[in-house]
Amino acid sequence: MLEQLAERWNLSLEGYHDAGHASVIATAIDPDGCPLLLKAWADPARYRHEIRALRLWAGGMTVDVMDTADDHAVALFEMVGGRPGGSEWRRRETQMVAGALHGLHLRGRARPRTVSLPLLSDYLRFEVLPRIEKRALSLDLGPWGSLVEDEFRALATLKAAPERSTVLHGDLYRENVPFDDKGHPRLLDPVPMVGDAAFDWAFWTVYYDLGRETKQRLSTAARISRIPVPVIAPWCRLLSLDGLLYYVDTVDPRAPKMMGVLSFLSARGAGGDI
Numbered sequence: 430m431l432e433q434l435a436e437r438w439n440l441s442l443e444g445y446h447d448a449g450h451a452s453v454i455a456t457a458i459d460p461d462g463c464p465l466l467l468k469a470w471a472d473p474a475r476y477r478h479e480i481r482a483l484r485l486w487a488g489g490m491t492v493d494v495m496d497t498a499d500d501h502a503v504a505l506f507e508m509v510g511g512r513p514g515g516s517e518w519r520r521r522e523t524q525m526v527a528g529a530l531h532g533l534h535l536r537g538r539a540r541p542r543t544v545s546l547p548l549l550s551d552y553l554r555f556e557v558l559p560r561i562e563k564r565a566l567s568l569d570l571g572p573w574g575s576l577v578e579d580e581f582r583a584l585a586t587l588k589a590a591p592e593r594s595t596v597l598h599g600d601l602y603r604e605n606v607p608f609d610d611k612g613h614p615r616l617l618d619p620v621p622m623v624g625d626a627a628f629d630w631a632f633w634t635v636y637y638d639l640g641r642e643t644k645q646r647l648s649t650a651a652r653i654s655r656i657p658v659p660v661i662a663p664w665c666r667l668l669s670l671d672g673l674l675y676y677v678d679t680v681d682p683r684a685p686k687m688m689g690v691l692s693f694l695s696a697r698g699a700g701g702d703i
Contacts, residue, residue, distance in 0.1 A: 431455050431467055434498050438505055440465065446513050451475060456513065457505075464508040465495065475620075476502035478546055482596055482621035485544055486536055490529045492607075492617040509615045515607025522614075523645060526606055527653040529614045530598065530633060534626045534654070537596030549597060549624020550589065557671055558584065564674035573673070573688055576695060580670045587663050589625040593656065597622045601633040627656050631664030635672070640686040643693060666694050 431453075435442040440457040446466065447454045455467045470476035483494050496505040510516030519525075565581045598605075599620035606614050622628075630650040634643060647665065651658045669691040676684035 430501055431469060431503070434467065434501060434503055434505075437498070438496055440467075440505075442467070454513075456508070464511055466506045466508050466513070468504050468506060470502045473502045476504070478621050479619055480504055481544055481546060482598075482619050483617075485540055485596060486533050486616075488536075489613070490532050490536075490616060491619075492615050506617070509607040509617070510609050514604070515615070516610050516612075517608075518610070518612040519608050520612045522608075523642065523649050524653075525608075525612075526614045526633070526637070527646075527649045529606075529616060530601070530629060531653050533598060533616065534595045534629070537623075538594070540596055544596070546596060547622045549622045549628055552622055552624075557667070561671050561674060564678055565670075568674065568677055570677060573677075576688075576692065577670065577673070580666055580691065580695060583663070584667060584670075587667060590627070590660075593626045594624060595626050597624055597626070597629045599629065599632070601629060601637055603637050606637075625664075626654060627661050627664045630654055630656060630661050631668055634661065634665050635668045635690055639683060640689060643690055662694055666691065669694060 432442055435457055438459075440459055443456045443458065445453065446456050451471060453469045455469075457465050457467055459465060470479070477499075480494060480497055483491050487493065492509055493507040494504055495507060497503070510518075561581065561584070565577055570577050597619075598616055599622050600618060601616075605618045606616055609615055634646045634650055637646060647658060647661065650656070650661055654661075669687060673684060673687045673691055675681070676687055
């Protein structure tokens with residue numbers, strides 16, 4: 430299929446770059462020698478949501494969508510920084526990424542009514558909270574059990590704010606934020622939803638570089654977004670708890686690192702003592 434689409438778009442297909450659960454990515458070059466990426470999704474709905482969000486955000490903060498093939502759920506993207514993973518220039522990385530994320534949120538708040546995307550509230554209600562409850566009650570957590578129990582009870586106090594509703598990136602791992610050859614971050618591979626911006630700031634705080642500079646990112650998130658630390662921190666704890674239980678359930682070696690993040694956040698109650 431990718432060979433057929435490369436022919437349709439007059440590209441030379443070079444080879445596979447990555448293959449995960451959600452998509453397959455291949456590298457290609459156009460007749461002028463410009464490097465590009467082809468991405469094929471397994472789920473057509475996820476393809477539609479990602480392309481809608483990237484087109485909404487278009488203008489330098491995200492990867493550019495060069496063309497799409499709706500009949501195959503495949504898109505053609507620019508290759509940020511001229512190579513997979515982007516350039517090595519990551520000057521003032523924390524501040525630059527926070528600024529780009531804030532820009533995405535501003536544009537997402539002004540989205541047209543015709544932009545239809547999944548809701549964060551549904552994701553939490555039907556996926557995240559049920560799996561947290563199931564794992565919290567069934568897993569042997571050993572010495573971590575009491576903290577997990579406390580954090581599980583605290584989830585009842587988590588509230589989203591409609592006034593902060595925007596289009597969320599939803600998947601802010603470091604590998605999803607390549608830098609271009611001018612040193613600017615370009616966000617890609619979103620799992621877009623509409624909901625409280627605090628969710629994205631919390632995801633970035635916890636997962637962007639797990640176990641490193643968590644305090645710095647939390648402080649930067651509050652400063653750039655103007656959402657107070659005690660508001661972002663409970664979302665961080667939700668994501669940390671979900672991640673910890675997943676890592677324990679799958680015997681992932683990152684579990685102790687995530688426990689350290691959750692302990693750091695919990696030791697400060699709502700996260701106000703930063």
